[in-house]
Amino acid sequence: MKKIFRKIVFSGIAIYVTSLWNKGFIIQNDWMFYLKASLVIASIYYLIVPVSKLVLLPLNIITLGLVSVVFYALVLYFFMDKFSLIQIKPWDFDGLKLFGMIITPLKINQLTNIFLSAFSISTIINSLEKIL
8 A cells, every 4th residue: 555655646746847847748737637647647657567567578678678668658648648637749848058068949749748758757756766
């Protein structure tokens, strides 16, 4: 029970942080939407991801994990589209100046933004699990 609750909380944090930096990742600013989206993402990471790791292990070894990234992005998009909690749209990135490095402005299409969102959510959840 503790593990499931942690997944739900970590999913909520991941959704919130992703919506802060990714302007194409849109969720309504209502706690009920965050809770529902957190439950959906937590169920994905609690039920589907472990099974996918087992099934896709040979392909992940060959492609160095690329297959799992594609799979996570497809699952995220399918569930978010089906439940209509989160919208993932194209996004105009304004650019960034960080520690002397300059990242130029980009136009990020919807498909790329789906991969960015899936990568961001999974990275945040995995980082929080390792830290706590």
